[in-house]
Amino acid sequence: MNISQMYIAVAIVVLMVIALLIFFATRNKKVKKLTPLAGLAFGFILAGILFGEDRLIGYSLMGVGVILAVVDIFRNRNKTI
Numbered sequence: 001m002n003i004s005q006m007y008i009a010v011a012i013v014v015l016m017v018i019a020l021l022i023f024f025a026t027r028n029k030k031v032k033k034l035t036p037l038a039g040l041a042f043g044f045i046l047a048g049i050l051f052g053e054d055r056l057i058g059y060s061l062m063g064v065g066v067i068l069a070v071v072d073i074f075r076n077r078n079k080t081i
Contacts, residue, residue: 035076041068 001009034042044065052058 035072037068037072037075041065041072044068 042065044061046065048058048060048062048065051061
């Protein structure tokens with residue numbers, strides 16, 4: 001097993017431990033569902049990452065996603081669970 005495979009194996013183990021910790025920490029708490037506007041913002045940010053080779057398109061899509069996320073935060077800040 002070479003060194004890069006060791007790094008990948010350690011990273012997978014660490015991610016599994018983090019996932020288990022998050023699972024046990026949030027097991028009994030209510031989880032808010034993703035709003036449609038937040039989902040759209042998430043999609044724009046992912047598209048910006050995917051089309052990141054062309055900086056203008058990538059940064060534009062990420063910017064739109066961040067703006068939508070901020071709008072969603074301000075719209076939902078006074079609402080309770």
